[in-house]
Structures are given as C-alpha cells and as structure tokens.
C-alpha cells in the first residue's frame with residue numbers, strides 16, 4: 001500500500017473540483033499551531049521525504065505532539081501519541097474522512113477502494129466484502145498458499161547454492177505476486193498473470209508519481225493504462241466467476257451481497273478487488289522482509305520459530321494446515337514485533353470534516369491530519385529500548401499493560417485492515433516453509449540501508465545467506 005501523509009499541489013485542484021469534499025481552511029487558520037512552513041516553495045517536502053521518521057521525531061521534539069508542516073504544497077497538522085491515534089482511528093464522533101485523506105494519493109488509480117469510502121457507504125461495502133475472510137474461504141486460501149509457497153521457496157535453494165546469498169526482497173515480492181494470482185484471482189500462473197502483475201506494478205508506482213496527469217511516457221500515464229487494462233480484464237473474469245465460482249477471493253467478492261441480498265454492482269466489485277490487491281501486496285512484502293531481517297540476525301529466535309513450525313505441521317516442509325495456524329504463537333509475536341519496528345504503513349492521512357480540539361489546540365474543518373504508526377512504535381514510553389527486537393513484548397500480559405493504540409500497524413476503528421488475518425496466515429505459511437527448509441544468516445557486520453518512503457524496503461534487496469537444511 002502506498003503510504004504518504006499528504007497530497008500534492010495538483011491534487012488540490014481535484015479536491016476543489018469535487019463538490020462533496022471539505023475545502024481546506026484558509027492557510028492562516030493554522031497559524032496558532034506550532035510548526036514550520038519550511039523552505040519557500042518546497043516547504044517541508046524535501047526534508048520530510050529525505051528522512052520521514054527522523055523528521056517526525058525532530059518536529060515532535062521541537063514543537064510537541066501537535067505540530068504543523070507544509071509538504072506537497074499545503075499545510076497539515078500531525079498528531080503524535082497513543083491518544084491521538086485513538087482519536088483519529090476510532091473516530092467516535094465521525095470527524096475524520098479517510099476518503100479525503102487518502103484520495104489525493106490514490107483516487108486516480110484505486111477509486112472506490114474501501115479506504116476511499118467513508119461512514120455508511122463504507123460500512124455497507126465492508127460488511128459485504130468481509131464474507132471473503134470467513135473461516136471457510138480462509139481455509140481454501142490456506143491450501144492455495146501452501147502449494148505456491150512450497151514450490152516458490154524450494155526453488156530459492158538452487159540460486160543460493162551457486163552464490164551463497166540471495167536478494168530476499170525481490171524474491172518475496174515475486175512470490176507474493178504469484179500467490180495473489182492464485183489465491184486472490186484463481187488464475188493459473190503463466191503469461192496472463194505476468195501481464196496483470198506488470199499492470200499492477202505500474203499502478204502502484206503511479207500512485208506516488210510526482211507528475212499527477214496521465215501524460216504519455218509518465219509513470220501516471222502507465223499507471224492509468226494499467227488500470228484500464230485491469231478493469232477490462234477483471235470485468236470479464238467477474239462474469240466467469242459469477243457463472244462458475246472457484247475457491248479464490250475474487251469468487252467470494254463476486255458473490256458478496258448487500259444487506260438486502262443484492263449482488264454488488266460489477267464495476268464496484270472490480271474496483272474493490274483491484275484495491276485489495278494493492279492493499280495486500282507491498283504490505284506483505286515489506287513486513288515479511290522486516291521479519292526475515294530480524295530472524296537472520298537472531299538465530300535463537302529462528303530456532304524457536306523453526307521448532308514451533310515443525311510441531312505445528314508435523315514435520316519439515318509439509319503443508320501448514322489451517323487448523324494449526326493458532327499454534328504458531330511465537331511466530332505471531334515475532335511478526336508483531338517486526339511490524340512494530342518497521343510498519344509498512346508508517347503514516348495515515350485523514351481530513352477533518354468538523355472543527356475539533358486536541359492537546360489544547362483548535363483545529364479547523366478541512367485540515368489535513370496525519371498520525372504516525374512509525375512514531376508511536378519508536379516511543380520509549382511504550383517500548384523500552386525501542387530498537388531492540390524482542391517478540392516477548394507481545395505476550396498477553398505485556399499487551400494488557402499497554403495503551404491499545406500504542407501498536408497500530410493495521411490501523412484501528414472502522415478502517416482497520418480487513419486483511420490482517422490473511423496477512424498473519426500468509427506470513428505463518430511463509431515462515432513455516434522458509435525456516436524448515438533453510439537456516440538464515442547475513443554476513444558479519446552487514447547492515448542494509450532501508451528506504452523509508454513510500455514503504456520500507458532494503459535498498460540492496462536484503463542480501464541473505466541461505467543454508468539448506470533438507
């Protein structure tokens with residue numbers, strides 16, 4: 001999922017052209033909020049993009065937990081802390097629009113995805129789509145994931161045997177796309193899946209492109225062409241799935257109904273499916289890479305998880321049954337800790353629909369508001385020695401002691417990640433197949449640089465040493 005905290009100047013035109021969107025407040029309405037406008041013209045954009053997490057830390061240290069920035073051509077307000085996360089994500093008083101927060105980033109490419117709907121419209125569609133995540137369909141996806149992941153991870157050994165290392169990030173990205181073709185769309189692997197995958201990669205790339213108009217040869221031009229192709233293809237596929245449903249997620253969405261029993265309209269199902277692939281893909285790739293990086297550095301945790309994986313599946317490199325997922329307790333804790341250290345969606349944007357107060361400041365309707373999972377996850381008040389990898393922070397006793405909104409990699413409230421159980425399942429199946437086949441390591445002193453934006457990613461692909469165990 002692309003994750004940036006604000007839109008760009010061109011998008012403000014879109015917002016103004018969109019009659020039901022709340023207009024931004026006058027720029028001087030935010031003068032009382034402490035913060036900075038940054039440099040002339042570029043504002044805080046370049047400083048923020050160069051080091052988003054360090055920038056947020058410096059701003060909060062200097063101005064406090066409510067601070068103003070001016071990135072991508074407009075002022076916005078950032079709220080820091082667990083109470084701020086609760087206010088914005090739980091949104092008891094229906095103050096915050098997700099559609100108008102994410103829209104400037106995503107609405108040209110992923111219109112009408114769940115994150116781009118608010119309140120009653122959102123609730124209706126979310127309820128219909130939730131059918132695809134009930135136990136029976138999840139059991140089917142689990143079988144499909146096991147088959148793809150067994151084949152994919154087995155093939156890594158040959159490459160690593162020649163060079164001794166493999167670049168983990170591109171390998172897990174390719175494998176996650178393959179599993180998405182099978183378990184989300186019900187497509188066999190092959191040229192068709194490849195064509196869709198490259199259209200999809202173009203769309204994700206375009207969502208963060210600096211030139212927002214779909215001109216030929218620009219990333220946005222390619223992204224919009226990718227979307228056109230996907231809409232045409234998915235519409236046809238939807239008709240097939242309605243006539244002859246399979247075990248895949250698209251078939252579940254195809255048959256999803258509203259409260260009155262009516263099927264969702266064709267174009268809406270297609271948009272939801274395209275959005276969902278975007279929401280699932282980079283997030284799983286990034287978080288799995290973060291977990292493997294930690295395990296490669298912590299052989300003692302690798303050994304614990306390997307033992308757990310063997311016990312849960314009854315042996316090495318076997319399918320991990322759906323019923324055994326609940327036994328992967330340490331794996332789940334280690335994954336949660338990896339998500340804390342490197343949340344794939346580091347910041348979440350919203351726009352205030354009403355005036356509201358927080359931390360002693362009045363913030364006017366129309367203001368872009370951002371909260372940050374990356375900031376709260378690094379706060380020593382909730383996480384002593386925050387850089388240390390320690391899955392035991394997620395025992396039931398430790399969790400009960402903490403503020404509920406101190407750990408928010410999946411968001412919270414009405415827009416809480418719909419695919420979080422799918423993500424846990426896929427990661428457990430991956431961990432099982434990887435750790436029972438290989439011992440993981442890295443070269444002494446190896447410390448890859450991580451790109452923080454738009455999604456955490458090791459710049460060199462994460463050079464992993466694999467020693468086959470079978």
Ligand code: HEM
Nearest residue numbers: 114115279280283284287345409410411415417418419423
């Ligand atoms: C580790 C992996 C993942 C992470 C960290 C993650 C994170 C998130 C976050 C933070 C949100 C909320 C954004 C907001 O409130 O503005 C979200 C929403 C969403 N995610 Fe995930 N996600 C992950 C995997 C997945 C997967 C695998 C799927 C689908 C199979 C998925 C589907 C969705 C959908 C549909 C939404 C929108 C929900 C709504 O607006 O009601 N995600 N995700």
